[in-house]
Amino acid sequence: MTIVYSLRGVVKERLIDGVGFRLLVPKIQIRAEENIALIGHSGCGKSTLLDMLALVLRPDQSEDMSLHPVKGDNHDIAELWRRNRFSELSQIRKQHIGYVLQSGGLLPYLTVRENIELPRRLLKLPDDDSITSISKVLGISRQLDKLPGLLSAGERQRAAFARALSHRPSILIADEPTASLDPITAHKIMAVVMEVIRGLKITLITASHDWAHVYKMELRTLKQEAMAVEDGRVYQSTFSD
Amino acid sequence: MSQFNNIIRLSFRDYSHEWRMSGCFILALASVLAPMMILFGLKFGIVTTMVAELVENPSNREIKPVGSGRYDDAWIDRMRNRDDVAFIIPRTRSLAATIQLKSTSAKRILSTELLATASGDPLLAGSSRLPQNYFEVILSKSAADKLEVKVGEEIDASLARQFHGKRERVHLPLEVIGIAGAGVISRNVAFVNLDLLIASEQFKDGRAVPELGWRGDSENLGQRIYPSFRLYARSIYDVAGLVDELESEGSRVKANVAEISTVQSIDQNLSVIFWIIACVGATGFAFSLGASLWANVDRKRKDLSVLRLVGFKSGRIVLFPVLQSCYTALLGWLLAVLVYLVFEYLINFFLAPKLNLDRTLCFLLVEHFLWALCLTVVIAVSAAILGGLRAARIQPSDGLRDL
Numbered sequence: 001m002t003i004v005y006s007l008r009g010v011v012k013e014r015l016i017d018g019v020g021f022r023l024l025v026p027k028i029q030i031r032a033e034e035n036i037a038l039i040g041h042s043g044c045g046k047s048t049l050l051d052m053l054a055l056v057l058r059p060d061q062s063e064d065m066s067l068h069p070v071k072g073d074n075h076d077i078a079e080l081w082r083r084n085r086f087s088e089l090s091q092i093r094k095q096h097i098g099y100v101l102q103s104g105g106l107l108p109y110l111t112v113r114e115n116i117e118l119p120r121r122l123l124k125l126p127d128d129d130s131i132t133s134i135s136k137v138l139g140i141s142r143q144l145d146k147l148p149g150l151l152s153a154g155e156r157q158r159a160a161f162a163r164a165l166s167h168r169p170s171i172l173i174a175d176e177p178t179a180s181l182d183p184i185t186a187h188k189i190m191a192v193v194m195e196v197i198r199g200l201k202i203t204l205i206t207a208s209h210d211w212a213h214v215y216k217m218e219l220r221t222l223k224q225e226a227m228a229v230e231d232g233r234v235y236q237s238t239f240s241d
Numbered sequence: 242m243s244q245f246n247n248i249i250r251l252s253f254r255d256y257s258h259e260w261r262m263s264g265c266f267i268l269a270l271a272s273v274l275a276p277m278m279i280l281f282g283l284k285f286g287i288v289t290t291m292v293a294e295l296v297e298n299p300s301n302r303e304i305k306p307v308g309s310g311r312y313d314d315a316w317i318d319r320m321r322n323r324d325d326v327a328f329i330i331p332r333t334r335s336l337a338a339t340i341q342l343k344s345t346s347a348k349r350i351l352s353t354e355l356l357a358t359a360s361g362d363p364l365l366a367g368s369s370r371l372p373q374n375y376f377e378v379i380l381s382k383s384a385a386d387k388l389e390v391k392v393g394e395e396i397d398a399s400l401a402r403q404f405h406g407k408r409e410r411v412h413l414p415l416e417v418i419g420i421a422g423a424g425v426i427s428r429n430v431a432f433v434n435l436d437l438l439i440a441s442e443q444f445k446d447g448r449a450v451p452e453l454g455w456r457g458d459s460e461n462l463g464q465r466i467y468p469s470f471r472l473y474a475r476s477i478y479d480v481a482g483l484v485d486e487l488e489s490e491g492s493r494v495k496a497n498v499a500e501i502s503t504v505q506s507i508d509q510n511l512s513v514i515f516w517i518i519a520c521v522g523a524t525g526f527a528f529s530l531g532a533s534l535w536a537n538v539d540r541k542r543k544d545l546s547v548l549r550l551v552g553f554k555s556g557r558i559v560l561f562p563v564l565q566s567c568y569t570a571l572l573g574w575l576l577a578v579l580v581y582l583v584f585e586y587l588i589n590f591f592l593a594p595k596l597n598l599d600r601t602l603c604f605l606l607v608e609h610f611l612w613a614l615c616l617t618v619v620i621a622v623s624a625a626i627l628g629g630l631r632a633a634r635i636q637p638s639d640g641l642r643d644l
Contacts, residue, residue: 047641051637051638051641054550056549056550056637056638056641057637057638086554086555087554090549090552090553090554091552093550093552094551094552099550101547101641105543105547105550105641106547107251107255107544107547107548108258108544109251109254109255109257109258109259110251110254118551119551119552121247122244122247122551122552122553123552147258163551175641
């Protein structure tokens with residue numbers, strides 16, 4: 001299968017709450033339409049890796065960091081960071097990457113519909129029924145005209161997924177998207193999201209700190225691959241039953 | 242839709258969504274701006290009406306010679322050509338500048354002062370016609386009332402003299418071409434062409450005036466010398482300088498210098514007081530708004546990070562707090578204008594009459610409101626740019642974990 005993202009020799013050093021932290025990515029490769037689970041305990045660097053993959057965090061070192069969102073469209077991300085090409089990085093992020101945060105990250109002053117439409121507006125994509133259809137699939141079509149503050153936590157996460165998917169990105173990154181939900185709601189949401197992702201042929205990278213949860217609720221049913229972050233180092237391995 | 246339009250829309254949506262916080266910013270701005278506007282309105286109203294009263298009354302711009310001097314035509318012309326002189330015309334000796342007027346309607350003969358006039362005379366600024374020859378006159382209101390004449394009527398003017406031991410009197414028909422307004426001059430005055438004023442003096446001095454058929458001595462006295470003049474400065478601010486200069490030339494003159502300098506002093510002192518208060522207020526406002534916006538960027542860190550995450554560029558993110566600051570400036574200014582207008586009404590209609598002031602005590606011109614708006618926007622935007630630059634430096638990843 002085609003490789004959409006490859007990283008080699010990527011290093012990021014951060015100071016979190018006064019404590020130095022170093023993350024090393026020796027080598028990882030992410031294939032198209034693959035579902036990657038990024039597993040590790042809290043504070044191990046999962047979010048740091050996700051932010052770098054989402055092009056919102058600059059790596060300190062990188063031998064190779066290449067993104068191939070669609071066939072024939074290759075981006076040397078490491079070089080773009082080195083040359084401070086922020087505008088291009090922003091454009092790539094806007095076009096090819098969807099990001100779902102633990103709390104959703106919806107803008108509180110826009111309605112759910114406007115939140116979902118925002119990435120499409122920025123890309124100047126024509127209005128079509130994609131907002132309606134994705135909202136329907138995710139079960140939030142009746143909440144479109146409400147402000148996020150009026151939604152339940154589960155509805156907010158569904159809306160966040162809808163926004164991240166509305167412009168049909170090649171890669172969807174989700175940072176512990178169900179961490180604040182109860183297990184049943186989390187399972188329901190992830191099941192729907194996986195269905196949508198499969199339909200849209202999107203690569204998913206999701207982080208979780210709960211091995212058991214990943215194993216039971218997600219990986220096992222979806223037969224994904226896993227990456228583990230431990231002692232500041234990222235390991236990639238195929239997950240198996 | 243461009244990113245720029247999107248950021249305008251989003252910043253306004255956020256601003257209206259957080260209406261309580263926005264309302265506090267607007268109130269904070271208006272509470273500084275409105276008192277400054279009222280203060281300036283009072284300063285401007287008081288000084289402007291005082292200055293206007295001085296300017297409107299030409300006598301405040303008049304510089305009067307004290308006693309007799311010697312002024313020739315060349316000197317008069319030189320003064321006339323100065324930028325700070327609005328009008329100058331010679332005067333003859335007082336005794337020679339008196340004429341007796343009689344009308345058919347009034348029984349009395351009115352002894353009237355003759356004043357020469359010409360184009361640009363501030364005392365006759367409202368007159369459509371000015372005396373162009375020996376036979377035209379503009380009467381002061383007082384003289385016209387006593388003679389019971391109207392514009393267009395003819396009156397008889399006569400001059401008397403002792404000539405070679407005999408008393409002589411000459412008569413001259415004058416057409417009344419105008420009547421000066423009541424406020425212009427309170428004395429009995431006949432405004433005439435300079436030629437008639439000179440002819441009157443010549444006749445009284447026993448000399449002939451061939452143009453009018455008045456007989457007398459015909460010796461040539463050489464260059465004409467005037468003992469006095471009627472001079473008006475261009476503005477009240479030119480009076481003091483002209484007085485100094487005339488006195489340095491040896492002329493003794495008097496003018497309303499003290500009153501003018503009092504108004505100028507009030508203007509300057511009030512301006513200083515106003516600007517001190519305005520500067521302190523504006524500085525306080527700039528710091529207060531700057532601090533608020535600085536804190537606001539911190540508060541909105543996560544939202545701004547999300548905007549960066551969905552693809553907004555740094556330059557556009559700077560606009561977010563800057564635009565919100567513009568909304569505050571505009572709405573705060575509007576509120577301040579409304580508050581000012583209410584107080585302007587209260588001051589002018591309730592306070593001014595109590596102070597026995599027959600004039601507007603507080604008012605501002607349209608340009609003052611626009612200046613206030615410009616200054617407010619500049620201060621608000623300058624303060625907001627600090628916050629905006631801080632917002633732009635926020636890495637998209639920085640605020641995401643705050644969510």
